[in-house]
Amino acid sequence: MSNLKRHYETPAGVVKALDGIDFEIHEGERVILLGPSGSGKTTLLNCLSALDSPTDGSYFFQGEEVPRNHSEKMTSFRRENIGYVFQFFNLLQDLTVMENILLIQELAGKKDSARAEQLLELVGLESEKGRFPGEISGGQQQRVAIARSIAKRPTLLLGDELTGNLDTETSQKVMEVLVDACSKENITAVFVTHDESLVQYATRVIRIDSGRIVSDENTGISAILEEE
Numbered sequence: 001m002s003n004l005k006r007h008y009e010t011p012a013g014v015v016k017a018l019d020g021i022d023f024e025i026h027e028g029e030r031v032i033l034l035g036p037s038g039s040g041k042t043t044l045l046n047c048l049s050a051l052d053s054p055t056d057g058s059y060f061f062q063g064e065e066v067p068r069n070h071s072e073k074m075t076s077f078r079r080e081n082i083g084y085v086f087q088f089f090n091l092l093q094d095l096t097v098m099e100n101i102l103l104i105q106e107l108a109g110k111k112d113s114a115r116a117e118q119l120l121e122l123v124g125l126e127s128e129k130g131r132f133p134g135e136i137s138g139g140q141q142q143r144v145a146i147a148r149s150i151a152k153r154p155t156l157l158l159g160d161e162l163t164g165n166l167d168t169e170t171s172q173k174v175m176e177v178l179v180d181a182c183s184k185e186n187i188t189a190v191f192v193t194h195d196e197s198l199v200q201y202a203t204r205v206i207r208i209d210s211g212r213i214v215s216d217e218n219t220g221i222s223a224i225l226e227e228e
């Protein structure tokens with residue numbers, strides 16, 4: 001991203017949600033994006049995933065300009081490249097754990113039930129694959145959401161406050177599963193949070209405030225992996 005801006009015209013004036021964002025993310029990096037409420041984190045993630053179009057600046061993904069202001073092209077870009085873990089899991093309640101994962105693969109044209117099984121094993125939920133989301137705990141649902149988010153082998157995995165409604169212990173477990181999955185599968189990730197304690201899971205920490213990057217640091221190998 002280079003000098004990327006997302007301004008909103010409102011009756012009260014222009015809101016500069018993103019006001020000149022510059023960075024390059026490399027394959028295999030695990031970025032934690034930190035910033036106070038209202039600093040532009042969600043807006044940045046929405047631009048990264050082509051859910052939203054910037055109002056100015058450039059954004060290239062693997063050498064190609066990311067589509068903007070064109071919903072069909074943006075949707076195909078997302079389906080091909082982006083995995084997403086949501087704060088509220090967003091599992092489909094009428095589908096089993098396994099079916100939730102298969103559906104995402106199908107949408108990306110990459111159905112692979114062996115991989116779906118493997119991922120459920122990776123997040124420790126093999127035995128729950130036939131259950132419905134309403135029949136398992138919040139922490140388990142979030143682990144299903146993680147398996148689902150990487151089921152199509154996204155190039156870039158994004159998460160917005162993904163541990164935001166989990167208790168500390170569960171959120172640590174969820175992050176460990178996620179980091180483990182990302183490093184085993186060499187998935188590049190950007191996780192947005194206002195929770196400083198998640199920094200230990202990152203290889204790089206970017207802080208934003210008022211729509212601008214205020215610091216950008218490599219932390220090297222994350223603390224979690226160093227322990228192993």
Ligand SMILES: Nc1ncnc2c1ncn2[C@@H]1O[C@H](COP(=O)(O)OP(=O)(O)O)[C@@H](O)[C@H]1O
Nearest residue numbers: 008010015017036037038039040041042043044
């Ligand atoms: N649709 C919108 N219209 C006007 N202002 C918006 C809109 N979406 C976000 N904003 C503003 O942009 C700024 C950044 O919002 P956001 O990216 O949601 O911050 P964060 O995720 O860091 O809490 C905030 O000031 C917010 O009020």
Ligand SMILES: [Mg+2]
Nearest residue numbers: 041042043160
């Ligand atoms: Mg937000």
